[in-house]
Amino acid sequence: MMGRILRIELRRSAAVGVALLSLVVGTAMLLSYTEGFAGRWMQLAVSGRSMLMLLWPLALAGGAWLGRRDNRSRVDELFASTARPRWQRVLPTAGALAVTVVTAYILMFLIGAAWVVPTAGYFPIAAIVATAVGALSLIAAAWLGMAAGRAMPRLVTAPALAVAAVALLALLPDYLSVSAMVDGRPGPAALLLTPVYVGGLDDLQTIVARVNLTQTLWLAPLAATGLLLLGAVGRRAIALAVLPAVLGAAVAVPLMPTGGYDAAGAVDPKAAELVCDNDGWQICVTRAHAGLLPDVVGPARQALTMMAAKLPGAPSRAVETRQLDFWVRSRPAPTPALADTLVFDAPPIGRTGRADLADAQFLPALLQSAWRQDCGDEPEHRDVYLARTVAAAWLTNQPPVAEDWWEAGDRNRVDVAYQTLVGLPQAEQQRRMAAARDAALACRTDTLRSMLPKEIP
Known part of the structure; x- marks a missing residue:
């Protein structure tokens, strides 16, 4: 019935x-x-x-x-x-x-x-x-x-x-x-009483089981009350009908992690595992981005080839970084990069789940990554980014291309730095760029920033 x-x-x-x-x-x-x-x-x-x-x-x-x-x-x-x-x-x-x-x-x-x-x-x-x-x-x-x-x-x-x-x-x-x-x-932990998840979640993160469990302990009694x-x-x-919701909240809130949405996400070790293409220079991406590997292999191997031709001690493999995005506040300690490894950020993901390489920025970003190291949460000085642009241009033998974020005066400073670098003997160019890479791997940006002339007030 x-x-x-x-x-x-x-x-x-x-x-x-x-x-x-x-x-x-x-x-x-x-x-x-x-x-x-x-x-x-x-x-x-x-x-x-x-x-x-x-x-x-x-x-x-x-x-x-x-x-x-x-x-x-x-x-x-x-x-x-x-x-x-x-x-x-x-x-x-x-x-x-x-x-x-x-x-x-x-x-x-x-x-x-x-x-x-x-x-x-x-x-x-x-x-x-x-x-x-x-x-x-x-x-x-x-x-x-x-x-x-x-x-x-x-x-x-x-x-x-x-x-x-x-x-x-x-x-x-x-x-x-x-x-x-x-x-x-x-x-506040009570933020997690809401079923809506508005906190930023990195591709390598997952919602922790504790949060799912405590939300269930709250939502099931809430439904019973309704x-x-x-x-x-x-x-x-x-x-009496209100009692299940009251008891559910009394049980769930103390069990919820303090920190609200920031505490709801944690690194998923399986998602951070590497998936590699070993047919040539080894190229690896995280399992969460395995669908990007076919699109990443070509530009990554091109970048490694260009580095091997000019940069002493150039990296021989390229690996996607497993550090979380900059807006995730609960970040693990940075993992030092190895001298033989080029650590790069995954390219943007398009509507089909494949890499979006339409703006042709991925290869320059790969080249700049040779002088990059994840040294923690402190933001880097903008001169470091400008110097990396000069370093990447040195690998391509082409003058640096201006980017949208450049300010007035950056064009002249970058051009002067590039012309000064390429005007040196080849051996000196290689020595300076190798020293800048060694300093970057040691989390020192002074060598890289010294390439640029001082900013004119």
Whole structure:
């Protein structure tokens, strides 16, 4: 009997409409920036979690619209006079809404997977777990919305809930994160009560299991509270219905790591493993970027060949850096580069999950990497970047090409440095560039910066 009512609800209620709206909005937003997850399963899962900033308010508002259906149809008193308990009447409707919003979320994930499957070289189980937590949060939102729609059967309830949810999920976490950063404090652990993941996650990171577990310990009781409120009759039942959410928060918050979103990400050792092409100069990328290897091999071997022709002690292999992006605050200690290894940053990833080499900047960046070392979080002086441009131009035997970030006067300083360098005897050029590379590997930039004339005030 219950299954038959559930099928009727799926066919005739607004649950399907809510799910279709969520699917269209979520998919449209997800596919508007496929470069953010193409070729990477974990980034797809995190992108799906960020879409909850819109999908959660939609599920909440859709639940509120569905929750006021009995009042809108003026059958409240009729149903209240029947012998069946209220929870038996609301369970099929709640089940139908839960099934549809979860299905829409999974379909959004599967549609996004079309941009991941062709080039992905690593599938972390954590991506499935993160997606499952997001789906659970939508059930909680839908059932809380239904309970609110039943308690306040007004036309304005659904849009008001949607606006409040957007403010809660978007504005409040940002305010708390920025306030903590300004004060030099870690973000509050309670930030992770929200299912939306707005923190930056590097391609080599994953959401830690502790965060997924504690969010589940909070979201499952929250969903139970929404369902119990929906079926509650009387003040005592309503008070008892709130108890699971209170207990869930009491258990989950102390277990959540301090630091908010920054503490939710950790390096995934499997994603950071190297995948190499040994057909010639050895070229390696991380497993998370395995789909980029065919595009990286050609330019990387070209760079190594150019270095071998002019630079004494030139590197004989090229390896993608396994340091996290500069905006990730919880960074591991830098790994010293070896003299025989060229450490480079992966090129930008295009919409298809392959390397985006359209701007022809990857080869110059590879050449500049011969004089680069990751020496920690301190930003380097801009003169170091200008000097690397001169060093890369020396390898190509072509004058340096101006870049967008150059300021007034940089063009003259770079040209003077380049002409001074190439005007020296060949042996002296090689000696200076080898010394600059040795200094860079030792995390000293003084030798490199000395190539440039002093800046004219």
